Amino acid sequence: MSDDSTGQYSFGGDSAERYLFLGAIITIVTDGTATDGSVTVTEIDAPPGYENNLHTHPPNELFYVLDGEMTLYVDRKPYHLTTGMTGFVPANRPHGFRVVGDTPLHVLAIFVPAGMAGFFRDVGTPIETLEIPDYHGPTEEELERMMAASPRHDMKRLGPLPRPT
Numbered sequence: 001m002s003d004d005s006t007g008q009y010s011f012g013g014d015s016a017e018r019y020l021f022l023g024a025i026i027t028i029v030t031d032g033t034a035t036d037g038s039v040t041v042t043e044i045d046a047p048p049g050y051e052n053n054l055h056t057h058p059p060n061e062l063f064y065v066l067d068g069e070m071t072l073y074v075d076r077k078p079y080h081l082t083t084g085m086t087g088f089v090p091a092n093r094p095h096g097f098r099v100v101g102d103t104p105l106h107v108l109a110i111f112v113p114a115g116m117a118g119f120f121r122d123v124g125t126p127i128e129t130l131e132i133p134d135y136h137g138p139t140e141e142e143l144e145r146m147m148a149a150s151p152r153h154d155m156k157r158l159g160p161l162p163r164p165t
Contacts, residue, residue, distance in 0.1 A: 019124025022138040022146070024050050026124055032114025040111040042120070047135040050105070051098035054158035055150075057119075059111035061095070063087040068105035072097045076162050096161045104132050115153070122149035 017028040024046035031040050040059070043066075054073065063072060065081045072079045072087040074095045081087050089095040099105040123145045138146070150157055 017121070018127050018130070019120050020127050020133070021120055021124035022052065022142050023047065023133065023135045025127065025130060025132060026120045027130075028117050028120060031117035035114055037114045038112070040114045040117050042109045042111075042116070044105065044107050044109055045130060045132050046099045046105045046107075047132050048099055048102050048104065049135045051161055052096045053160055054094050054096045056092045056094055056156045056158065057116060058091055058154050059113055059115035060091050061089040061116075062108075062110045062112070063089075063097070064108040064110070066106040066108060068099065068103050068107070069101040070097045070099055070105050070107065071164070073161055078162070078165075094158050098161055098164070100164075119149055119153040119155065122152070 015030075019026045019028075024044055027043040027045075029041040029043060032038070054076070063070070063081065064086050065083050067083055069080070069082050072081055072089070072095065074087075074089050074093055076094065079087055080100070123142060147157070149155075
């Protein structure tokens, strides 16, 4: 929702911001400033083998898989999601995901209420391309930025994802 003072009711395209984030591309389609704090919408393009760690954050998060496969962990329990499937993570619940299979993952990540755009900006590196890089894990510099940014955004880092079974 947006009020008349912003006059913005459509998002994306030229206004989208892209960041290389720990080996994936995060596109911020819209953030809370454009939605009166209601929602943040991002697209994630991640290479095969990509994974983040278990973490928590205040907004609820909904994943909608546009293409590819992922394992979403919520409270350390795995949920296999493929194209057209949705996964939901309640606020402040331990979660993370891993890209499975041999193809990149393209997924929408929607945060309600708005949040997380500032974290992606603080940790990521602005980019113009949508070319997904080969995955070699996060750099030391990225990990340092993530550790510094996490407390500012009420995020807790909880360690690695469970190993696949």
